[in-house]
């Protein structure tokens with residue numbers, strides 16, 4: 349637990365530095381502790397260390413953790429979600445970061461209605477255009493967002509992207525900047541349900557750059573809670 353606190357202090361220090369370089373308020377940057385590489389005990393230790401947001405990416409591992417610890421913290425599902433797993437996640441997790449197709453949005457809406465509470469969602473955008481990355485294309489985004497915004501049990505909070513893996517994290521900057529531009533584009537539509545305040549971007553290798561480019565949710569695994577096995 350000491351190491352998690354230590355890592356958190358270090359991450360927060362780098363966030364403050366990135367904020368001062370870019371004229372931002374560190375309060376606007378939320379840290380999600382991505383616990384997909386660690387066990388239940390260490391996930392609990394992240395909560396004990398004062399981290400509030402927990403991110404998981406596979407339903408099979410996430411649900412047992414939620415069952416043990418779900419009354420603590422705010423839970424974010426950040427990985428690819430299959431339609432047949434939606435009902436395991438909705439009603440438990442408060443946020444979904446990987447809304448990337450309309451069939452998924454419809455299923456989420458249906459299950460959230462059954463659970464009686466809307467799900468906060470990020471639309472995942474494939475800004476870099478890499479074939480291996482999921483997400484709607486920048487060209488499809490407006491149309492997708494308009495249709496999804498009509499589903500009453502989905503609250504669109506913002507956009508999410510994953511930058512390509514590069515040797516030099518600086519190369520991720522255009523991707524983050526691209527997501528920010530798409531956010532501004534949605535906000536000009538004058539649709540109150542698309543007045544999206546958040547950007548979920550930045551992982552262990554590139555979060556300082558993501559903060560400089562406007563991230564409001566960072567998804568941090570290895571740098572924060574480490575990896576087991």
Ligand SMILES: *Cc1c(COP(=O)(O)O)cnc(C)c1O
Pocket residue numbers: 382384405426427510551552553567568569570571
């Ligand atoms: C695993 C994962 C992360 C965290 O990765 P790190 O590089 O360990 O910080 C962030 N976002 C998503 C979608 C992930 O799957």
